[in-house]
Amino acid sequence: MNIVIIDYGAGNIQSIQFALERLGFEGILSNNWDEIQKADKVIFPGVGEASSAMKKLKESGLDKLIPTLKQPVLGICLGMQLLCNSTEEGNTKGLGIFDVEVVKFSSKVKVPQMGWNTIYNLQSPLFKRINENEFMYLVHSFYAKNCKETIATTNYEVEYSSALQKNNFYGVQFHPEKSGVFGEQILINFLNL
């Protein structure tokens, strides 16, 4: 299987590559259009600040390519957020795959949310063999609201989308590569799509 991890200079992509290695797969880091288009599976990672990540994406022209992809695409953390309509972080316009806004947690809770929280209302083959209320590792200050594309929900002050899906596009707010064996199972499920 040909797996490409989109490399646009935003964040810790090495962890995803290592996680795939542990599972017996090879992930290629690339920002090359041709390589990305030909991949069987595409992983769109991202950590850090949204507007600078979007800027990097635009500089490489990948903002034009990603929405046209036909194979399964998995956005992780900020990668998922950038697939949404917009994010309050740096007033950034997203790629508009998921029809939802990303907004900031209020100061009633500690921000960022950092640590292990549960995912529930699981509605996708992405969560095969994952039990309701399984723990995943999350680090984020902004969240996607619940919407018709929500396939998993998490509660931190509010209920929000911890995973989204539209057609071949999947997004997870948590880090499957850092969420123990159940996170690894979700990566396997994605690769099996």
Next chain:
Amino acid sequence: MLTKRIIPCLDIKNGRTVKGVNFMDLKDAGDPVELAKKYSKEGADELVFLDISATEERRKTLIDLVRNVAKAINIPFTVGGGISSVEDVSILLKNGADKVSINSSAVKNPNLINELAQEFGSQCVVVAIDAKQIDGNWMVHLVGGKVPTELNLFDWAIEVEKRGAGEILFTSMNNDGTKNGFANEALAKLSTLVNIPIIASGGAGTMQHFADTFLEGKADAALAASVFHFQEIEIPELKKHLKEQNIEIRM
């Protein structure tokens, strides 16, 4: 519900794990990668690696270690010790670290916090603060607690949050190595003053100390070293103990 985190800390010197009692008397407690694997299997929620080497080759040794740990484990980890520039952080994150912890370099150059937050995001910037209570005042100390500063713990904590820190790792020098429990009063006060997660460190001796720091100290995470390395406390048993007191914990 977001759970409280249990974080074993591995002090690293020249690629090996050590733990100082009151930061002075160092003992060897094993190979870091093997320990990391063991702890992640046992249910540790996160790991911290603190490099205390002072050799010329330290940078390369640390990068190799980070890479080997990142390959081996499937939970997040933080790396600290001697980090003083955006470049230092960049290479650690590129090799698989999830977060970095800065201490003395943040005190000497507070703007480093802003630079790191801007470049990599607050989520990976942990500011470690070592403080000692002197005549009722909590004063920040540097170099593993040896050098006092004029900074007050609480003022400094507020400042690091403003500058973009994503988390504070507070070690009480009064409690560290004593095994008499965490500095819960200071921790609880910190939690009312800042709105970022606080990791309690220094003083873990019993399972109840962890429960106390979550319940009384309002800590978001608790870090310990020797009680785990010398198997005085086993993580699964600790988590069961906490769960029994209705503390949110990942089982």
